[in-house]
Amino acid sequence: MHSTFSRTMGPGREVHAMSTLSVERCVACRNDSPRVTAAEVAELRPQIPDWQLLERDGIARLERIFHFPTFASALAFTNRVGALAEEEGHHPALLTEWGRVTVSWWTHKIRGLHRNDFIMAAKTDALLAQSG
Numbered sequence: 001m002h003s004t005f006s007r008t009m010g011p012g013r014e015v016h017a018m019s020t021l022s023v024e025r026c027v028a029c030r031n032d033s034p035r036v037t038a039a040e041v042a043e044l045r046p047q048i049p050d051w052q053l054l055e056r057d058g059i060a061r062l063e064r065i066f067h068f069p070t071f072a073s074a075l076a077f078t079n080r081v082g083a084l085a086e087e088e089g090h091h092p093a094l095l096t097e098w099g100r101v102t103v104s105w106w107t108h109k110i111r112g113l114h115r116n117d118f119i120m121a122a123k124t125d126a127l128l129a130q131s132g
């Protein structure tokens with residue numbers, strides 16, 4: 001899914017670009033990295049419409065349940081998400097069950113959501129599209 005966005009890059013510098021989260025790369029996160037703001041969430045959520053924004057254990061997360069016809073296909077998807085996580089250096093919580101996989105993204109170091117989580121949610125969606 002491509003979307004056009006504009007971003008102010010400093011005084012008088014607004015950039016218009018065609019972008020999709022799934023082609024972005026995660027950036028290294030530190031303990032003092034900022035969480036996404038409400039405005040950023042509003043900008044990013046339309047790019048991952050099937051993901052729920054929820055709070056668990058006091059931490060905001062993105063979560064989606066993916067459905068599959070068998071345990072084997074659910075496990076194969078889990079392994080693809082795991083490989084992606086290793087490539088990007090950003091790791092989700094994964095729950096694999098018969099016929100479904102629950103994927104939860106959040107940034108452990110900041111105990112909340114970072115742009116990386118939205119990038120990884122979009123990349124996870126792309127994995128599903130590639131397998132279907």
